[in-house]
Amino acid sequence: MRQYRLLALDLDGTLLNEHGEVSEMNAIWIKHAIDAGVTVCASTGRGFQGAIPIVERLGLDSPMITVNGGEVWSKPHSLHKRTTLDSDKVIRLHEVALKHPDVWFWAYSTEGLFNKDGWTDDPASKVWLKFGYYSEELSLLEEILKEIGVWDGLEITNSSPNNIEVNPQGVSKASGLMELCRLKGLDMSEIVSVGDSLNDIAAIRASGLGVAMGNAQDEVKMVADVITGTNEEDGVAQVIQQYVLRT
Known part of the structure; x- marks a missing residue:
């Protein structure tokens, strides 16, 4: 074998x-x-x-x-x-994104992909899987990471040096x-x-x-x-x- x-x-x-x-x-x-x-x-x-x-x-x-x-x-x-990401956390992650207008953001739901160019009016009604941020300016990502890194219930990684990916803790x-x-x-x-x-x-x-x-x-x-x-x-x-x- x-x-x-x-x-x-x-x-x-x-x-x-x-x-x-x-x-x-x-x-x-x-x-x-x-x-x-x-x-x-x-x-x-x-x-x-x-x-x-x-x-x-x-x-x-x-x-x-x-x-x-x-x-x-x-x-x-x-x-x-x-395994889903709580909608209240997605709402908070989205609020962080809005404080950084030069940062691109996206999120996967069971309905598909939402992003900066097409966000939902009712995030509380969606079933979410992952949230992400992207920027060529690493200092902006560092600011975001400093803020969300202390939150409970998140698994934070990346799929390139220019992004942050957020899943439910343990996923x-x-x-x-x-x-x-x-x-x-x-x-x-x-x-x-x-x-x-x-x-x-x-x-x-x-x-x-x-x-x-x-x-x-x-x-x-x-x-x-x-x-x-x-x-x-x-x-x-x-x-x-x-x-x-x-x-």
């Missing part, structure tokens, strides 16, 4: 190159992994609607983790578990993978997790093999077991060849 039975892949900055594409080499080696009996799982901060085109393009019929673990899918279009890609382990009869030691940003750290720490991309943030590289190539160097394909399918 293979040491690793599930490969959890972040999408942006990991599986996808800077053009938002899956390289031919990555696609080929993902197919090799599937043919060898390895489950390949998208594990992303994206919402379901943003992740499913990539999953379907690869022909995956496997579990998915979306919105940083807020949703766990037993397979595409089959929701297993959802992470690691919690999503632990739920999949319960569902599929796996152990976390049998999982390889690959990522590049702070929202990948919990999964990288908890998995049997935690892999940081060559383009990962320094904090991610510090906690990873190994570092692979960048997302422009088919780093995912390298992981599959060197670790997942190694006999």
Whole structure:
């Protein structure tokens, strides 16, 4: 039996190159992994609607983790578990965003994506999953982080150095993978997790093999077991060849 039975892949900055594409080499080696009996799982901060085109393009019929673990899918279009972010917290997070007019903000709900260009008139009526801020000015993000970082009930990470992502406390890609382990009869030691940003750290720490991309943030590289190539160097394909399918 293979040491690793599930490969959890972040999408942006990991599986996808800077053009938002899956390289031919990555696609080929993902197919090799599937043919060898390895489950390949998208594990992303994206919402379901943003992740499913990539999953379907690869022909995956496997579990998915979306919105940083807020949703766990037993397979595409089959929701297993959802953890929501209280609407009162979203209202407060939105109020913080409005105090910083140069910062972009967005939030995922079960109805879809709302953002600065299209916010809802009735946020209390929505079922929320995640809230985010984006700015090229890191000092603005630091101000926001200083304010919301002391609130109770939040899990705060990022998916790039230029954003802040907010989930309910305890929700992470690691919690999503632990739920999949319960569902599929796996152990976390049998999982390889690959990522590049702070929202990948919990999964990288908890998995049997935690892999940081060559383009990962320094904090991610510090906690990873190994570092692979960048997302422009088919780093995912390298992981599959060197670790997942190694006999």
